[in-house]
Amino acid sequence: MKIPKYIQKIINKQELYILSTSSKERTPNIIYIKFLKVLSDEQILIANNKFFKTEKNLLENPKISFIILDKKNKKSYQIKGIAEFHKDDQIFKDTIEWVKDKRSTAAIYPKSGIVLNVKKIYCGAKKIFEE
DSSP states (O other): OOOOHHHHHHHHHOSOEEEEEEOTTOOEEEEEESOEEEEETTEEEEEESSOSHHHHHHHHOOEEEEEEEETTTTEEEEEEEEEEEESSSHHHHHHHHHHHHHOSSTTOOOSEEEEEEEEEEEETTEEEEEO
């Protein structure tokens, strides 16, 4: 199943995202990120610019989630899935160009592109999508 178009629009309107991972010991880690966008109807692209604990967690446990807020309708959505790293391919090249176009300083440079393959979407406690 695909990410509903209305959720894709909300994702692409956000300016900051709260991203969550956990280690193999189940220790949670939450960060703010700016570089996240819809890649396709089933995938999200995340630029790995300065991930440390997040990268370590994803290498140990590829499960990842983030939350978005629909201010207009006063709803939030959790997007959950599996991450895959891209370092030497077209996705990484596209990630570099995207970050260059959007960044505020030359100090921001991606180490990799991360594709989140969406598996579940929730609105509050209600599951609205599951693969």
